[in-house]
Amino acid sequence: MAASKNLQIVLVTPETTLLNEPVDSIRLPMFDGQLGIYPMRSPAVGRLGAGELRLVQGGTTRSYYIDGGFVQVKGPVVSVLTNRAVTAESLSTKAVEDELQAAKVRVAKTDDEFAAKAAELAKARKRLALAKRGK
Template identity: 50%
Template sequence: MSNTASGNLRVVVVTPERAVLDEAAEMVILPMIDGELGVQRGRAPLIGRLGAGELRLNSESGITRWFIDAGFVQVRSNVVTVLTAKAQPASEVTPEMVTAAANEAAALPATNAVERANKAKANDRASGLKRVADKNTSA
């Protein structure tokens, strides 16, 4: 991609259904399981676990925000590849979605290790949605 030669990263977001995003950015901020990670051109190769939350692309045209579910990221040769179960523009995240995700997480049982892990993942997703929705209302 010619944009990577001009000083930008290529950011690709893939869900099981399709590639949702393939854009150039000066910087991308990713929601990792233990905080945020900012990536710029020239970043050393990396593979990491994503947490549910906000993905931000900083480019000449401004900041583009997305909600992404947990998954994985690979950074290599100025290409950031995000593999996630779900990705949608942050502007589409509503308070109703947050409430539904929180209720769904609360309703899950937690009587064994697998159920506790699934409940924790659902709670993380609800928290990530809430952070994105809160920014939508404050913007």
């Protein structure tokens, strides 16, 4: 294992493979918090939450917004499977604010609807924070 002092991120969505490249470190949004990954991490499988995926490579940081999914750490390869992934730069503050507003005004009558609304709100707020910081 000592040989693999590098880290490879593979970011796949159902439609395409977005990333497959070496990075220095990765920070993932988990279902209950954040998880940082450096080279030589022990194998793991985890459930992701919505939020920011941050990649550091040679001093530069890139951010993606990902919408849940799974992560698998196996050797030097970190596979991130998610339904939706967009770069932080492509999120426009205006569009996200509109989405947040749309989620706010939705009327939730049942428990399920209420839970869906709360989840939607939390996701929209995370997107907004990311969009604002990207500017």
